[in-house]
Amino acid sequence: MWKVFGENGLRMMFWSLQRLLLIILLFPCHLQLHAFYLPGVAPRDFQTGDSLHVKVNKLSSTKTQLPYDYYFLAYCKPPRVSNSAENLGEVLRGDRIENSVYTFKMRETESCKVACRIKLDAVSAKNFKDKIDEDYRVNMILDNLPVAVPRQKVDRNGEKFYERGFEVGFKGTFVGRKERSYFVNNHLNFKVMYHEDVETGTARVVGFEVTPLSTNHDYKKWDEENIQLTTCKPGKPTVFGTDSVPQEIGADNEVVFTYDVSFESSNIRWASRWDSYLHMNGDQIHWFSIINSLMIVLFLSGIVAMIIMRTIYRDIANYNQLEQDEALEESGWKLIHGDVFRPPENSSLLCVHVGTGVQVLGMSLVTMIFALLGFLSPSNRGGLMTAMVLLWLFMGLFAGYSSARLYKMFKGTDWKKMSLKTAYMFPGFLFAIFFVLNALILGEKSSGAVPFQTMFILVLLWFGVSVPLVFLGTFIGYRKPAPEDPVKTNKIPRLIPLQPWYMNPIFTTLFGGILP
Known part of the structure; x- marks a missing residue:
């Protein structure tokens, strides 16, 4: 820097930095600090009555690694299905985020909201049954937050945990029947938890829960403008008793999809809303065992490397001082020091x-x-x-x-x-x-x-x-x-004798991989 700028140039740079520091210290009120958020994770503030659009994701299962599109099953479709903005990673993972018929109003409770009515054919009924047999779950998204089913643990003082997504349906038996029947979860009780900002009056979504139910809806009259269901009524809390009949899956069966939505204030802040999802119940990864094995391998490898370095360092110095043709009375691995x-x-x-x-x-x-x-x-x-x-x-x-x-x-x-x-x-x-x-x-x-x-x-x-x-x-x-x-190579390769059977590369590879 001295050669490039010279003494005067360095002094000018130093004075400029001093002046800039004084400006920052004397006028902090005129400076604005701008932060940035990563793509897709910026917070959104909602006023009362703002629309909340639920998006649908893939159907996933722990029994198979094949995800399916949400509309692969005969669910309610909006007039026009459109994909959200996707990156390359979402496409490679099979995440297809699409719009749905579920739309809420912020802090406005609704009940017995009819989504659609669908008549199943033989193919649709078979798809539902196959996905129930393979334990597929439906994934939805609200404000970039996945839907989860709340559960209560019995052995930990009633602690609540989440299961991501909800089941497509379940299998059961009717009274008087021997064969098992398939039932679809056609009613969804949504609960949106929000954190309110007292100063601005806006709210941020910090939780998205759902309780799936199956009920065979009955109606007096089906009019698109005035749908009258006898199993539940709009504007009143939806309650299905133990005597309610679940919705069976079968060819030519008619399924009415409904949902409720309620809102609950929460003390969880927006920055911590993912904490519950990161501690979900399910397939637990044994991180301690993985880290333990990794540390053992690194520790043993380090010990072996230090032993080898201390052992051969002096030998390498001796070999480099000698001529290549000079013979040494060596034994073991030192015999091939000139061929390594x-x-x-x-x-x-x-x-x-x-x-x-x-x-x-x-x-x-x-x-x-x-x-x-x-x-x-x-x-x-x-x-x-x-x-x-x-x-x-x-x-x-x-x-x-x-x-x-x-x-x-x-x-x-x-x-x-x-x-x-x-x-x-x-x-x-x-x-x-x-x-x-x-x-x-x-x-x-x-x-x-x-x-x-x-x-x-x-x-x-x-x-x-x-x-x-x-x-x-x-x-x-x-x-x-x-x-x-590090070591000179001999001009004539040394003849290596035949090795025993356990020194075969296949066996050494297998034995060397047992510890990791």
Whole structure:
């Protein structure tokens, strides 16, 4: 900096910084601090009577990994079904967020609200029964908050927990019947919890609960302008007794979908509204066991690395002081000290694997850093998958650089061919598997199938971003001087005797992977 700016230039920069600091300290009232929110997670303030539009998400199950579109089942459809703004991660995860017929008014309670009436055919009834057998749940969203079913725990002093989404239906038996019947949850009791701002009078949505019920609605007259149900009445609390008949699923059965909505003030602030969803009951991940295993592997690997470094450091110094032709009376692994750094047979393939490993490692590390900083919050749907795909593309620069450095260390000359392998081998293998699996998922009519346009975009990103970055990294890495080997390599390879059967690469790979 001294050479570039000189003494006078540095003094002027220092005085400018002092003046800027004085302005900030003397006039704080004229400065406005602007914060920003991540896409899709900015708070929204609602006045009394403002419209709240419920959006529908995919049908998901813990028994199968295939998600389905909400309108795959014969649910009520709005006049025009439109998709919300989606990112690449949402499409890859099968999250199709669409509009629905459920619309509320802020802080205005409604009861026995009729959504629609649908007559099931044989195909629709079969779809409902299949999804009930596979324990599929319906996912909805209100103000970027997923719907959840509240439950009460018996063994923890009645503590309340949530289950994301509600069941499509259930199986049961009628009195006098032997076979089990299928019933659909056609009535939804919604509860919207809000946190009120006393100063402005606005409210923010901090909770979205639902209690699904099944009831066989009956009506005197069906008029679109004046629907008169006998099982519940608008404007009055909907109460279904124990003697109410649930709505059975069957061909030519008529199903009337209804819902209630109530509002409840809550002390939960908007910044903490996701806390309940992050501690949901369900399939618990054994984080302690995972972290314990990971720490054991890292600890043992560190111990082994320190032992090896302390053991061979002095030997390497002695070997480098001697001539290559000088014979030493060594035993064990020291006999091959002059053959360790000889290039292997498939050196280019090893370089490709190392470069791909650096690419995966860099993508994982940066993704975890973004997650720790809060950029990949669960409210930003698809953000994690989008970040991983983009980081994988940009880490192609480091993949090409590391593979080229190792390739030059092995005295390789055809760096262009090696860079082609790095750019196409592993991604091409993954894309082939992805294409076959996507074809199978598409045959099941699942929403998890990636559309052709998205696959074309992925291929375009692969060839337009990743491949040029791999070539650029390879070019930069190959131009640098090759790293020197710690130990000199003998001119004549040492003959290695036959190894016992348990030293076969297959067995050593299996035994080495038991601990992790």
